[in-house]
Amino acid sequence: MKIKINLKPRKPAGFRGVLILLGLAFLTYALFTRGSVPWIKPVKTPSRAYTASTIPTPPVVRPVEKPREVAAPARVQAPIWPKVPSTRPKIAIVIDDIGHTANDLSLLRRLGNQVTYAILPLLAYSQYFGELSQETGAEVILHLPMQSETGTIPGPGLITDRMPEDYVREILNHNLNSVPYHTGVNNHMGSRGTANPALMKIILQELKKRRLFFLDSFTTPSSVGVSVANSMKVPSLKRDIFLDNIDTQEAVREKLRELAAIARQNGFAVGIGHYRYNTLTVLNEEIPQLWDAGFEMVSLSDMIRSKKAA
Numbered sequence: 001m002k003i004k005i006n007l008k009p010r011k012p013a014g015f016r017g018v019l020i021l022l023g024l025a026f027l028t029y030a031l032f033t034r035g036s037v038p039w040i041k042p043v044k045t046p047s048r049a050y051t052a053s054t055i056p057t058p059p060v061v062r063p064v065e066k067p068r069e070v071a072a073p074a075r076v077q078a079p080i081w082p083k084v085p086s087t088r089p090k091i092a093i094v095i096d097d098i099g100h101t102a103n104d105l106s107l108l109r110r111l112g113n114q115v116t117y118a119i120l121p122l123l124a125y126s127q128y129f130g131e132l133s134q135e136t137g138a139e140v141i142l143h144l145p146m147q148s149e150t151g152t153i154p155g156p157g158l159i160t161d162r163m164p165e166d167y168v169r170e171i172l173n174h175n176l177n178s179v180p181y182h183t184g185v186n187n188h189m190g191s192r193g194t195a196n197p198a199l200m201k202i203i204l205q206e207l208k209k210r211r212l213f214f215l216d217s218f219t220t221p222s223s224v225g226v227s228v229a230n231s232m233k234v235p236s237l238k239r240d241i242f243l244d245n246i247d248t249q250e251a252v253r254e255k256l257r258e259l260a261a262i263a264r265q266n267g268f269a270v271g272i273g274h275y276r277y278n279t280l281t282v283l284n285e286e287i288p289q290l291w292d293a294g295f296e297m298v299s300l301s302d303m304i305r306s307k308k309a310a
Contacts, residue, residue: 088296089263092116092303093243093283094186094215094272096143099123107280113137114287114297118186118272120145121157121175130180139299140181141215144172144203146190149220154189159203161196168202176210183301186215186239186272187225195222204234213304215239217272235304243273252282256290263295267310268303 095108099120108115109132116139119129133140145154147161157175159168176182185207187194194200194216207214213235216225229236240262243255252273263269273279287297298306 088294089260089266090268090296090298090303090306091259091263091290092237092268092270092298092300093287094118094141094239094270094300095275095279096186096188096217096272097274098129098143099126100275101125102128104275104277104280107277107284108275109136110284111136111138111280111287113139113299115283116141116300118143118188119179119182120155120188121178123156126178127180130182133181139183139301140179141184141186141300142176142179142182143188144175144185144190145188146193148189148193149191152189159193159199161193161199165202168199169206172203172206182212184213184215184235187217187219189219190217191220191222194218194225195220197224197228200225200228201232204229204232208232208234213237213300215270215300237270237300237304237307239272240269241271243271244276244279247276247278249278249282252279253286256282256286260290260293260295268307270300270303 093114094116096118097120098108098117100123102125113136117129117133118141119126120143130140132138145156145158147159148154157171157178159171163171176185185203204214214225214229214237216223216229216236216238218225218239226236226238241255241259243259244252255271259269259271273283290297
């Protein structure tokens with residue numbers, strides 16, 4: 001029997017373990033470096049390379065614009081023109097659509113008590129202009145949004161002829177409470193609303209409770225505002241001229257001349273303009289000349305009292 005003798009020296013067991021550890025370390029290094037070893041495929045990069053200029057930007061969400069802060073009325077008294085003998089023809093000028101903005105504020109303030117503020121309800125500056133009247137001496141009325149024939153929405157606080165009676169009263173009182181120091185109401189739009197006797201009766205009942213007058217802006221020949229007010233013994237007036245249907249200074253001057261002619265003929269005239277640069281500019285220039293020409297600028301309340309006394 002042959003005995004095979006292995007004459008090669010055996011590798012110690014510890015050397016084998018060291019080799020295994022080195023191999024594991026190499027594989028770990030290769031995996032974490034992802035591509036530094038030729039036979040390990042790197043992760044593919046996108047075919048399109050994005051740069052700062054090509055990365056899509058998310059849409060901008062713009063916050064709701066807040067009304068511009070308006071400083072409190074200055075402690076400078078606006079001009080309040082003296083009253084003159086009542087034999088002069090009387091003109092009342094109403095500035096409609098106040099409350100959206102405070103632009104051209106200085107032009108309005110310079111008019112002092114020579115105009116009436118017709119303030120829309122529930123807007124950013126509704127309360128501000130009511131408070132401003134205490135400095136300028138101007139009379140304030142609510143410019144009440146009412147239903148039009150065309151279906152145009154005139155703004156918050158709208159009253160229509162399809163609303164239940166209790167709802168009409170609730171909205172009207174809410175609107176009135178949003179405009180401080182008011183003495184009356186005129187309609188904003190309202191070619192359909194003012195032509196509805198039942199709706200006008202509901203509104204005028206509330207005005208009578210509050211001892212307020214009604215100015216019919218007369219946006220339609222079908223309006224029954226004054227006739228219903230007279231039947232209910234609610235003090236009322238009707239607009240004679242819109243001053244600025246054409247928004248140019250020359251057009252406003254021409255309408256003022258027409259208004260003066262009506263006042264000279266009838267003794268009284270009511271003109272309605274709007275809170276616009278051209279209208280306010282012309283009124284500042286022309287009202288002193290109307291006084292010099294023998295007219296008297298009055299509030300709507302004064303005109304109602306004068307007409308009763310006549």
